[in-house]
Amino acid sequence: MKYIFLFILLIHGLIHLMGFAKAFQLATIENIVSPISKPAGAVWLMVTLLFLITCAGFFMDKSFWPVAAIVASLLSQLIIIMVWKDAPWGTLANVIILVVAVPAYANFQFQKMVDKEIDALLNNVASQPFVATQRESENLPEPVQQWLRKSVVADKEPVHSARIKQTGRMRTAPDSKWMNFKATQYYDFNIPAFVWTTHVEMIPMINMVGRDKFTTGEGEMLIKFLSLIPVVNEANNEKINSGTMLRYLGELIWFPSTVLSPYITWEEIDSRTAKATMQYKNTTAQGIFFFTEHGDIAAFEAQRYYGGGAEAKLETWRVEVMDYKLFDDVRVPYKNRVIWKLDEGDFNWLELEITALETNNPTRFEKQNF
Numbered sequence: 001m002k003y004i005f006l007f008i009l010l011i012h013g014l015i016h017l018m019g020f021a022k023a024f025q026l027a028t029i030e031n032i033v034s035p036i037s038k039p040a041g042a043v044w045l046m047v048t049l050l051f052l053i054t055c056a057g058f059f060m061d062k063s064f065w066p067v068a069a070i071v072a073s074l075l076s077q078l079i080i081i082m083v084w085k086d087a088p089w090g091t092l093a094n095v096i097i098l099v100v101a102v103p104a105y106a107n108f109q110f111q112k113m114v115d116k117e118i119d120a121l122l123n124n125v126a127s128q129p130f131v132a133t134q135r136e137s138e139n140l141p142e143p144v145q146q147w148l149r150k151s152v153v154a155d156k157e158p159v160h161s162a163r164i165k166q167t168g169r170m171r172t173a174p175d176s177k178w179m180n181f182k183a184t185q186y187y188d189f190n191i192p193a194f195v196w197t198t199h200v201e202m203i204p205m206i207n208m209v210g211r212d213k214f215t216t217g218e219g220e221m222l223i224k225f226l227s228l229i230p231v232v233n234e235a236n237n238e239k240i241n242s243g244t245m246l247r248y249l250g251e252l253i254w255f256p257s258t259v260l261s262p263y264i265t266w267e268e269i270d271s272r273t274a275k276a277t278m279q280y281k282n283t284t285a286q287g288i289f290f291f292t293e294h295g296d297i298a299a300f301e302a303q304r305y306y307g308g309g310a311e312a313k314l315e316t317w318r319v320e321v322m323d324y325k326l327f328d329d330v331r332v333p334y335k336n337r338v339i340w341k342l343d344e345g346d347f348n349w350l351e352l353e354i355t356a357l358e359t360n361n362p363t364r365f366e367k368q369n370f
């Protein structure tokens with residue numbers, strides 16, 4: 001599809017040379033019978049150049065290409081209207097280009113916003129020297145201590161930040177189609193915070209983008225169809241704050257040593273279960289960690305608001321571990337599935353795999369993986 005669009009850009013742009021040639025009498029153009037003045041001919045040439053610039057930018061994945069495409073298409077449509085009886089089919093090409101370029105520009109603006117939020121998180125990590133305020137593991141419940149030993153985090157440098165890449169699939173309802181996604185996420189563990197951004201492929205060429213954010217004890221969730229139309233836009237209310245904190249708490253299974261953080265308290269339930277309570281600023285969240293008989297983390301479960309708005313109600317939200325892998329010699333549950341345990345049955349809505357995990361490197365990935 002990329003090369004088809006590139007072909008449309010190139011051919012449509014070169015066709016505008018016909019108007020330039022007619023205006024300056026460089027060739028006999030029988031397909032255009034309407035008169036074209038030399039100033040108008042210069043515009044035809046400018047449109048060609050803009051489309052060629054768009055082609056180069058699109059091929060090299062430069063951020064400027066959507067703007068160049070939008071300007072070129074609008075100018076093209078203006079001169080097509082002036083010679084409508086000779087070039088009505090050019091409108092179709094302009095519509096196709098705009099349908100691709102406008103969401104691409106919106107995605108650029110969305111990513112610019114997310115990058116600014118990520119940089120703010122990472123700058124906060126870098127600006128504050130890390131002080132190891134974690135507690136001794138001996139003060140934790142026995143199953144948590146056993147998990148830390150199994151995870152091989154002893155004698156490792158304390159983790160104050162992390163960045164990960166994910167891939168997987170998700171769906172919006174039990175009977176809906178699975179959609180593939182890719183995501184990146186950045187964490188600050190000193191002042192608990194994260195920024196997660198994703199690209200979800202609904203069908204070829206049709207996608208959604210999303211960003212979840214947790215900072216200063218408050219949460220935000222934004223999902224946009226084609227990067228343009230907000231599908232979910234929730235921020236700083238009781239339900240979204242507790243939900244994003246629960247997500248943060250549950251995702252600590254990927255960074256075992258962070259469960260020693262001072263804003264988390266523990267209570268042993270039995271030899272294979274422990275309850276964690278996280279409190280930061282004005283938000284509190286609780287969840288249950290489940291462990292295997294061999295000391296591995298098995299699942300995290302909590303009461304979380306299902307759905308959005310005033311109608312959202314508390315349901316059991318469960319993160320299950322599917323497989324483990326070593327990242328920097330730390331045993332990490334890198335494959336997970338997320339389930340809503342509803343009255344009508346389990347709704348497995350997300351399956352993910354961590355493809356990259358780095359700690360204590362407060363910089364952005366060079367390029368998003370989508």
